[in-house]
Amino acid sequence: MARLRFQVSMSLDGFIAGPNPSVEDPLGEGGMALHEWAFKLAAWRKPHGREGGETNASSLIVEDGLQNIGATIMGRNMFGGGPGGWEAEPWNGWWGDDPPFHMPVFVLTHHAREPLHMRKGTTFFFVTDGIASALAQAKQAAAGKDVALGGGANAAQQYLRAGLIDELRLHVVPVLLGEGTRLFDHLAGAELKLEGPDALSTPEVTHLTYRLAK
Amino acid sequence: MARLRFQVSMSLDGFIAGPNPSVEDPLGEGGMALHEWAFKLAAWRKPHGREGGETNASSLIVEDGLQNIGATIMGRNMFGGGPGGWEAEPWNGWWGDDPPFHMPVFVLTHHAREPLHMRKGTTFFFVTDGIASALAQAKQAAAGKDVALGGGANAAQQYLRAGLIDELRLHVVPVLLGEGTRLFDHLAGAELKLEGPDALSTPEVTHLTYRLAK
Structure with a gap:
């Protein structure tokens, strides 16, 4: 049975982005x-077209996260957002000519647009x-x-509230951002039953993988 | 070197208490x-004067948390708060005649009061x-x-902001409360450097122990 899997890096205090995000940042x-x-x-670097890089205990987690994925869903800001929005003047997102997905990507938006075919x-x-x-779809x-x-927070919260996520994998980084965008917000009243986690920790990151029961 | 150690149970979405806490709840x-x-x-049950109970991988974590502790600090609400407050009409808190601490306990308050000697x-x-x-002290x-x-959230946040906590142990429970009291709140601008964690996970709880660098 195909599952919807969501993974995201999060600070220990629950933020998946810092304060004042912008197109540049x-x-x-x-x-x-x-x-x-x-x-x-x-x-991580190889599937993103970059050379080099090291191997450690987290490598298996990254590889597992890319395994058996046939399509991706993302919110409009992850495709390419920013003030004014890309809908006003369509552009091709900030992923470049050869986005690292190499599969169909479904972008949640309120603005209809023809499919956009990129390389590979x-x-x-x-x-x-x-x-x-x-x-x-x-x-x-x-x-x-x-x-x-793929995210971001708004899309993740919508799918969490609807109980549609099957696997939630958090990469918990030992930093406190203090402010920013919380992953777990606007979820009051959502009744979600988590199982697990499978846990793997390094000094840099703790990977926690939960299954969400239906 | 004596350390200040803080441990607390937290939902995966960052809450250490649910919504609408009261004296009764x-x-x-x-x-x-x-x-x-x-x-x-x-x-846990034995040092709290209760019989029975089981032993599993988390037992070592509980035992370790009680080891080598010579004094406790807590906020006023943990001693015995509630609407109106215990200061208006002094009482002896809600820990009973034989509180489970068996050591000096320092209560943060704005109301001076003579020390209160309990049993054992x-x-x-x-x-x-x-x-x-x-x-x-x-x-x-x-x-x-x-x-x-010992907590609660307000006291913990004050000590975190001041950079006075040496060890932070989170017992992350795989539930989403959606609302309530967040542990990590009111911490914008606090610059804290975490190391670790030591991690131990069971299906019921994930124990993450961080050291805070000075």
Whole structure:
């Protein structure tokens, strides 16, 4: 059974981006610190077209996160947001000509747009009729493989509230950002039953993988 | 070197108490779920004067948390708060005649009061001149042993902001409360450097122990 899997790096105090995110600094102040554990790994760099990198206990987690994924869903800001928005003057997002997905990507938006075909198998589809529709389309495109939810916080909260996420993997980084965008916000009243986690910890990051019961 | 150690049970979404806490329900709605992993353990029940209980991988964590503690600090609400407050009409807190501390306990408050001697070594001292003074008094009373910070959130945040906590142990329970009292709140601008964690996970709780660098 194909699953919807969401993984995200989070500060110990629950933030997935620092304060004052912008087009120039989409991770917000201090937000880059949440991703350094991954950026240094060969397992992350290679699929993102970068050379070098090291291998450590987190490499297996990164590799597992890329395994058996047939489609991706993301919110509009992850495709390419910012003040004014890309809908006003369509552009092709900030992923460049060769986005690292190499699969169908379904972008949640309120603005209809023709599919955008990029290099090496990445096609962005723009979904205007809600998260359940995006998931149904993504599962069909994934043809039996799992679907990855790429984020950001708003999309993740919508899917959490709807009980549609099957696996939640948090990469908890030992920093306190103090402010920014919380992953777990606007979830009052959502009744979610978590199982697990599988846990793996290094001095740089603690990986916690939960299953969400239906 | 004596350390200030703080441990607390927290939901995965960062709450250490549920919404609408009261004198009758100090943990708030759903808050009891954060402590069930401990309440069932013999290692927790015995020092709290209760019989029975089981032993599992978390038992060692509970035992370690009680080791080498010579004094405790807590906020006024943990001693015995509630609407109106105990200061208006002094009472002896809600820990009963034989509180489970069996050591000096320093209560942060704005209301001076004579020390309150309970059974079997528990004495409550009421500290009105701030968190640093309470820590200094507690360290002196602990005579070389560590000091435990008992909570609650407000006291913990004051000590975190001041950079006075040496060890932070989170018992992360796989539930989402959605609302309530966050541990990590009101910490914007606090510059804290965490090391670790030591991690131990069971299906009921994930224990993460961080050291805070000075």
